[in-house]
Amino acid sequence: MTPQFAKRSHYQIYFSLSIIVTLLGSFLYYIDSTPFIRFLGNLNPLIALIISIITGLLLLKYLMFKTNFAIYRRNNLKNYLILIGIAFLFGIEVIVADIWFVEYPSDINVPLPKSLLFYPTIGYVVEVFFHLLPLSIIIFILSKFRNLSMSKIIWISIISVSILEPFYQIWFTSQNSLITTIYTGIHVFLFSLTQLLIFKHFDFISMFLFRIVFYSIWHIFWGHLRLELLF
DSSP, rough: OHHHHHHHHHHHHHHHHHHHHHHHHHHHHOOOOOHHHHHTTTTHHHHHHHHHHHHHHHHHHHHHHHHHHOSSSOOOOOHHHEEEEEEEEHHHHHHHHHHHOOOOOTTOOOOTHHHHHHHHHHHHIIIIIIHHHHHHHHHHHHOTTTTHHHHHHHHHHHHHHTTTHHHHHHHHTTTOOOOHHHHHHHHHHHHHHHHHHHHHHHHHHHHHHHHHHHHIIIIHHHHHHHHTTTT
């Protein structure tokens, strides 16, 4: 496979994913746009998606030029099963915490069947603005320091970006108990760090699918059951 064909293939996969996510988000928007308000405020979800697609493309193009990050790399089934297993463990861990000691409210999850449309859509937006954007910014800034190797720059950037999403999630749980806030910060940091390591060693598609598997367990499957079992 020539480099030109490989790059074209990468972008085709990216646009295919973008189209799927846009269709899901559009369908939900025309059915009921209220699930987006908590995360996007008054911003039109379709505009947010378009901005995410364009921004994500530019950022991935920069990261592919500057580093060895990729949109997609062909992998064997064993690697995908391992990633699914790790995402599953993250989902089980937060379910156990939800049952045992944290105090998440009843409306933390979008209910079925809207959740099937919402979480792939919002997960896409999250990957662009909580991972790709800050990662690109930090790599761009650190690249100005000639004494830093690209390997060091990437690792510093990964650790730094992993701290970003926990602060956003902690803001959502700031009215809950201290133990809930601490747990949320640690959990989201480790989850975000794992995702960025997946991005580094695999690709963007794997990072996104890892989040979707986790969302399927925690937000969709358990999000439906917890309303009957805990409230």
